[in-house]
Structures are given as structure tokens and as C-alpha cells.
Amino acid sequence: MINNLAQVLKLQSQSAAGSFNILDLDMAFSILDSAEELQLPVIIGIASRHFDDIRAPLLVPSILKAMETATIPVALHLDHAAPDQLEMIQKALDLGFTSIMIDGSLLPLCENIAVTQKVVELSHSYNASVEGEIGGIAGEEGVADTDQDAPEETPYTNVAEAQQFINETSVDALAIAVGTAHGIYNCEPHINFDVIKEISAITNIPLVMHGATGVSDKAIQIAVENGIRKINYFSGLLQTAMNEVRLCNTTSNDYLSFKRTISNQWSSAITEQMKLFSNLSK
Ligand SMILES: [Zn+2]
Structure with a gap:
């Protein structure tokens, strides 16, 4: 069933929902298959940087149809819309997205607040939810080849500003x-659990962690224990598919079974992450 982000996250009292970006319908189906199997709510995301490339306006009606028939709550999320992409946000809301992320984290705080207020007002009039960002998460969304050094001097989110x-x-x-x-990290990142704990102590709204690919299971569990309620995972899905491409040393032209193999692997990876985020893998 189609829900907005607030409705999906309301169901997460002690756990986090997985948010997985997609590039095509196969990825969306893998997410829905995993969520159905686990009977857990889930978020399907489209990154603003992929919106035009994947022809989102043509793809989205099919995704919404599949969401409608799903037995679990699903939100459709526009990921990392920038302050200069208000037109895309409007288009996404008109298409039926139920969640918008406005990322004004590179702006000074007051400008971030101003643009986020504007997006909240617009999105709420569509009954869609809004995810804001403050603090600035390193690396570029949607590019799995950024080879991140785990940030050492990360500007962690300031609690008072949050x-x-x-x-x-x-x-x-x-x-x-x-x-x-x-x-993809070059080495394991150092997560500041105190920041999560301190911000979760001052607010009831769900906190979101981006960049989960490569974070250890233990660190994910502690982050969830401390108040993370939505976790974005995407680079790992690209890695899964490309590993299969690299392994596929074949003369066969059976593209369909190759696609199926990748879809099955996506489902396994997504199921594993969703279990981890929702404490089912302990
Ligand atoms: Zn992100």
C-alpha cells in the first residue's frame, strides 16, 4: 500500500526502515519482493541525479501501481533534491511521490531552513513527507565509485542547530x-553514536543515516539502538550488480537469465539489510 514517509517511519519504534534507490523497475521489484517476504515497510528512492536519466516520469506510474498492490506500507522518495531543483520537486509531487528529501546542507543554516520550509509547505499540501538534512554527508549520492576515506574530521551535525x-x-x-x-569506503568509517543519541534525545522526529554500504553490522545495530529510524543503502546494490557483470565470463546471449541472477542477488542483499535494520538478524 502507498504510504508517505512519516507513515512508514511511524511504524519504526525500535528499528529502522530501509531506503533503497533504484535505477529501473527490476530494482524496484527486488525491493518489493524482499519487503513482502519479510512483511516490513520499505522506502523506494529515486535520486535527483538519476531522475532524468532513468526517465522517472515514465517509470513512476508502474512503480506506484506495484506499490498499490503491495501488502506492506511503501513510500516513494525523491532523494537529495538540491535547493535549485524545486521544479523537479514539483514534478515528483505531481507524479505521486510520497516523500521528498530537500538537501540544503551545503547552505548556511538560515538559508537551509528557508528552502526546507518552502518544500515542507508544498509537500505537505500533497500529503507527502519531507526529509531535511543538516551537517552535510560526505561524498556524492548515487555514485558508487567515490572511494571514500572514512571522514576523519567530519563536521558532525551540531545538536543545537538540529x-x-x-x-x-x-x-x-x-x-x-x-x-x-x-x-564505497576505503576503510571502516568511525560513526559518532553520541551525536545520534544527543539529537534523538531532543526530538521525536525520525533520524536518517545515509551511506550505509560498508558500515559494519555492529555499527548499524548501535546506530539503530541510539535512534536512527531510516537507513539509506544504495552503493552496495550497484556493487552487487557489477560484481556479477565481472564474473560473467560466458559466450551465452541469455540476457534474461543474467538479469534474473542480478535481481535475485539484489533481493538477497536487500533482505539481509532490512533484517539488520529491523533487528531481525540478531
Ligand atoms: Zn544520501
Whole structure:
């Protein structure tokens, strides 16, 4: 069933929902298959940087149809829309997205607040939810080849600024900088669990962690224990597919079975992550 992000995250009292970006319908089906199998709510994301490339306006009606028939709550999320992409946000809402992320984290706080307020007002009039970001998460969303050094001097999200941001914007969820980065890490990142704990102590809104690919299971579990309620995982899905391409030393032209193999591997990877995020793998 189609839900907005706030509805999906409301179901996460002690656990986190997985948010997985897609590049095609096969990826969306893998996510829905895993969520159905586990009977867990889930978020299907499309990154703003992929919106035009994957022809989102043509793809989205099929995704919504599949979401409608799903037995579990599913949100359709526009990931990392930038402050200069308000037109894309409008288009996404008109298409039926139920969740918008406005990433104004590179702006000064007051400008981030102003643009987020604007997106909240617009999105809420569509009954869609909004995820804001404060603190700036390293690396580029949607590019799995960024080879991140785990950030050493990360500007972790400032607790007082987070409080002000939440109060003044009425966002439904907040992405915070806790030491993770987008892309594939060169070494294990150092996650600042205190920042998660401190921000979760001052607010009831769900906190979001980006860049989960490569973060240890233990660190994910502790992050969830401390208050993370939505986890974005994407680079690992690209890695899974490309590993299969590299392994596929064949003269066969059976593209369909090759596609099926990748879809099955995506489902396994997504199922594993969803179990981890929801404490089912302990
Ligand atoms: Zn992100």
C-alpha cells in the first residue's frame, strides 16, 4: 500500500526502515519482493541525479501501481533534491511521490531552513513527507565509485542547530552527519553514536543515516539502538550488480537469465539489510 514517509517511519519504534534507490523497475521489484517476504515497510528512492536519466516520469506510474498492490506500507522518495531543483520537486509531487528529501546542507543554516520550509509547505499540501538534512554527508549520492576515506574530521551535525532546524521547518525526518559517507569506503568509517543519541534525545522526529554500504553490522545495530529510524543503502546494490557483470565470463546471449541472477542477488542483499535494520538478524 502507498504510504508517505512519516507513515512508514511511524511504524519504526525500535528499528529502522530501509531506503533503497533504484535505477529501473527490476530494482524496484527486488525491493518489493524482499519487503513482502519479510512483511516490513520499505522506502523506494529515486535520486535527483538519476531522475532524468532513468526517465522517472515514465517509470513512476508502474512503480506506484506495484506499490498499490503491495501488502506492506511503501513510500516513494525523491532523494537529495538540491535547493535549485524545486521544479523537479514539483514534478515528483505531481507524479505521486510520497516523500521528498530537500538537501540544503551545503547552505548556511538560515538559508537551509528557508528552502526546507518552502518544500515542507508544498509537500505537505500533497500529503507527502519531507526529509531535511543538516551537517552535510560526505561524498556524492548515487555514485558508487567515490572511494571514500572514512571522514576523519567530519563536521558532525551540531545538536543545537538540529534543534533549531527541526523547530523552524517542521520536517518529518532529518538526515544527520554522523561519520558516514556516500559511496564505497576505503576503510571502516568511525560513526559518532553520541551525536545520534544527543539529537534523538531532543526530538521525536525520525533520524536518517545515509551511506550505509560498508558500515559494519555492529555499527548499524548501535546506530539503530541510539535512534536512527531510516537507513539509506544504495552503493552496495550497484556493487552487487557489477560484481556479477565481472564474473560473467560466458559466450551465452541469455540476457534474461543474467538479469534474473542480478535481481535475485539484489533481493538477497536487500533482505539481509532490512533484517539488520529491523533487528531481525540478531
Ligand atoms: Zn544520501
